[in-house]
Amino acid sequence: MSDRPAVHGSATRVELTQLVLPQYTNAIGTIFGGQVAAWIDMCAAISAQRFCRTQVVTVSIDELHFLHPIQRGHIAIFRSCVNAAWNRSVEVGVRVEGEDPLTGERTHTASAYTTFVSLVDGRPSAVPALLVDSAEELRRQAEAELRRGSRLRHRAALEAQRR
Numbered sequence: 001m002s003d004r005p006a007v008h009g010s011a012t013r014v015e016l017t018q019l020v021l022p023q024y025t026n027a028i029g030t031i032f033g034g035q036v037a038a039w040i041d042m043c044a045a046i047s048a049q050r051f052c053r054t055q056v057v058t059v060s061i062d063e064l065h066f067l068h069p070i071q072r073g074h075i076a077i078f079r080s081c082v083n084a085a086w087n088r089s090v091e092v093g094v095r096v097e098g099e100d101p102l103t104g105e106r107t108h109t110a111s112a113y114t115t116f117v118s119l120v121d122g123r124p125s126a127v128p129a130l131l132v133d134s135a136e137e138l139r140r141q142a143e144a145e146l147r148r149g150s151r152l153r154h155r156a157a158l159e160a161q162r163r
Helices: 033-052 135-162
Strands: 006-008 014-019 055-066 075-085 089-099 106-120 129-131
Touching: 014 033, 033 055, 033 075, 033 089, 033 106, 055 135, 075 106, 075 129, 075 135, 089 135, 106 135
Parallel strands: 006 129
Antiparallel strands: 014 075, 055 106, 075 089, 089 106
8 A cells, every 4th residue: 555645536637728819820720739739738737736736847748649620719628637647757638629619519639648747846756646436537547557658668769779
């Protein structure tokens, strides 16, 4: 049994809603991918901070796939929560939807997985244990473990190339 405090995954849920104004769009009237990435990072950081209750920094954003564009004048909705926690890091999943404000129709437009490290006095610090309450949260945790393994193998391969 760990002596780390524990936090329910449901306590880390965040919903960020943005109106897609002209300054966030490209020449064809759809949202910039970089703007989506920035809002993903912001939404995920709030989830990570709610979980850790410390400062957090982004280590990676991976598995970011743009499925459909979001049009100028539409609404961008970002939902995040912590999927898994390890010693000093957490994975946060983010789902992005576009909403037509005239019809209310929503479209899944992107998904991303982000990794954050907890910092205390500028140094990596321990994070709480994650309590999962549902089969869905258990599935997300198991999938996060697979992604973490892939990220660690990829990092090890890059380090081996540099030697």
